[in-house]
Amino acid sequence: MDFLKSCINKKFKNDEPWKIVLKTVVASGALYGAGCLASEIRENGLGETVLAIAKKTPIIKDIIEKELAKVKSKAEEMALTSKEVLEYKVNSELPSKGVSREVLMKDLTKWEEIERSKYSRGQTSGTVYHGDRSLADFAGDVMKMFCLANPLHPSTFPFVQKMEAEVVAMTLKMFQGTSKDHCGLTTSGGTESILMAMKAYREKGYAKGIRRPEIVACVTVHAAFDKAADYFGMKLVHVPFDRRTYQADISAIKNAVTRSTVVIVCSAPCYAQGIIDPVEEVASFIEENDLDVGLHVDCCLGGFLAPFVRIMDERKGLPKFDFSVKQVTSISADTHKYGYSPKGTSVLMYASRELRRMQYFTAPRWTGGIYATPSAAGSRPGAVIAATWAVMMHMGLEGYMDASRKIMQTADTIKKGIGGIEGLEVMGDPQLSVIGIRSTNPDLNIYALAYSMGHDKGREWELNSLQNPSCVHICCTYMHKGLGPKFVDDLRGSVKDVLENKAYYAKKSSVAIYGTTKSAPGSLVGETSKAFIDALFKLPKVKPEESKS
Structure with missing residues (x-):
């Protein structure tokens, strides 16, 4: 000194x-x-930081704005590509006189038929998870009966309250949530379930004096966790995945946990490659170190498939992902995917009532009365809750088991078939319905392959293009039952076409959204995405004389 x-x-x-x-x-x-x-x-990241500084420089700012103008124009084209929509009159204000039900139903019936034709062939990845017309009609009939119901008023709609509680109870039982402390609630979908769970962990962190609570999760977790961190002022600490298994890297998770960590997230499975993260290993790490952190398992995608796959004799190797793992403190599972209920419903489950209460909102001094809601919404559609209850009761254990078995038969056929196609490989060991596919041949552009599968020689497969790493996936649903061999044959044909017509597919692959934005800084991609969303709310330009109605 x-x-x-x-x-x-x-x-x-x-x-x-x-x-x-x-x-x-x-x-x-x-x-x-x-x-x-x-x-x-x-x-x-360095690139993002440099770009943020550069954007404040007048010359760079002008260059970026000119490029963004081009991007926004392209985004509008991408958002308004449906020629069918352009054939109809644009309504930008209320009609001076109400339109008859007959006229409206004529248009609505036609529009529904057009949209159904886009997925009814059963070649779309995910999106529609059951597709049986009779089941959809049944759910629609139930929704019609309860279309005015609102759980915000339980005294007026007591049976909606009953059905919601039973949906939660049935789902908890599926996930081994059998103690008196296990509880849950329904939300509008997977994103809201994730948001509300993270909000609960944030409140728990605040109660411990943590100023900026942290979420530790693999880069493969759903983007809704990024949204939660952004909305709630939390810090999302991303960790890498194992390059061989594509599971969250357990060593990286251990190194990422700090005194500010309030929750570790595992996917079961993750959206991109369909891989189940090592839930039990993370749980052991929490227990061995006596950590006061939550463990959230995101089963939004496979929540109503994994429990039934687990109890199939041929699937005894499925790792644990539910409340049978003591350290698991919350689980999100979508009923509107493999639960086959109407969009949008999801169930968020907790291991303790105290944690669930942390997501609630109350305004006890509001002039309109004591206001309290369990989740983000105030009024909620009782019709969707009623339809979810009805579908679950109608399907029953036997129905879900049968559907799950058929889905997994298709997935197994596709996985085995990909193994026999030179230049492609399945990513990791997906044990459920999502199969990630990557190219092992430098001359085989995976995005060109996706284009060929969707546009050439009548194949019409709509695959999801993914990034970091470059790959595609198919999310097998009940709609795909029996189509496994066709998918493999079409995939083999597409590989052959892409390799034999490189110049043609070089141009086609450049329009794949992930292919062209993969190397660009995230903020520019973000601006492109925002321009695309803006365009979705923009009325199409249609000449009155060219419209049908």
Whole structure:
């Protein structure tokens, strides 16, 4: 310490006091700025940080704005590509006189037929999970009966309240949530389930004095966790996946946990490659280190498939992912996917009532009365809850088991078939319905392959193009039953076509949204995405004389 004092005194001995103060302020400011810059780089990456600074420079800003103008124009074209929609009159204001039901039903019937034709052939990845017309009509009949019901008013709609509680109870039983503490609620979909769960963990973190609670999750988790962190002022700490298994890297998870961590997230399965993360290993890490952190398992995609696959004799190797793992504190599972209920419903489950209460909102002093809601919405559609209950009761254990078996037969056929196609491989060991496919041949562009599968020689398969790493996937549903051999044959044909027509497919693959944005900084891709969303709410330009109604 004496040596340090001596050095400082020697350095400033000839300076006037004001200069010493000024140098101190400048040095402190420089250190603070460097610290902020380092923090930005750690959180957003070097490319994003440099771009953010560059965008404030007038010349760079002008260049970026010109490029964004082109991007926005292209995004509008992408959003408004349906020629069928352009054939109909655009309504930008209320009609002066109400339109008859007969006229409206004529248009609505036609529109529904057009949209149904796009998925009824059974070659769309995910999207529609059952597709049986009689089941859809049954759910629609139930929704019609309860179309005015609102769970916000339980005294007026007691049977909707009853059905909602039973949907939660049945789902809890599927996930081994059998103790008196296990509880849950319904939401509008997987995203809201994830948002509400993270909100609960944030509140728990605040109660512990954590100023910015952290979520630890693999980069393969659903983007709704990014949304939750953004909405609720949390920090999402992404960890990598194992390059061989595509599971969350358990070592990276252990290294990422800090005193500010409130929850670790595992997927069962993840959206991209359909891989189940090592839930039991994460749980053991939490238990062995006596950590006061939650463990959320996101089963939004496979929630109403995995429990039934688990009890099939031939699937005994499926890892544990539910409340049978003691450290699991919450689970999200969508009823509107493999539960076959109407969009949008999901169930969010907790291991304790105390944690569930942390997601609630109350306004006890509001002039309109005491206001309290369990989730983000106030009024909620009782019709969807009633239809979900009715579908679950109608399907029963036997119905879900039968559907799950057929789905897994298709998935197994596709996985085995891909193994016999040179230049392609299945990513990791997907144990449910989602199969990630990557190219092992540098000459085989995976996005070109997806284009060929969707557009050439009548194949009409709609696959999901993914990124980081470049790949595609198919999410097998009940709609795909019996189509496994056709998919494999079409995939083999597409591989052959892409390799034999490289010049043609080089142009086609460039329009794949993930293929063209993969190397661009995230903020520019974000602007492109926002322009696309803007375009979805933009009325199409249709000449009155060209419209049908």
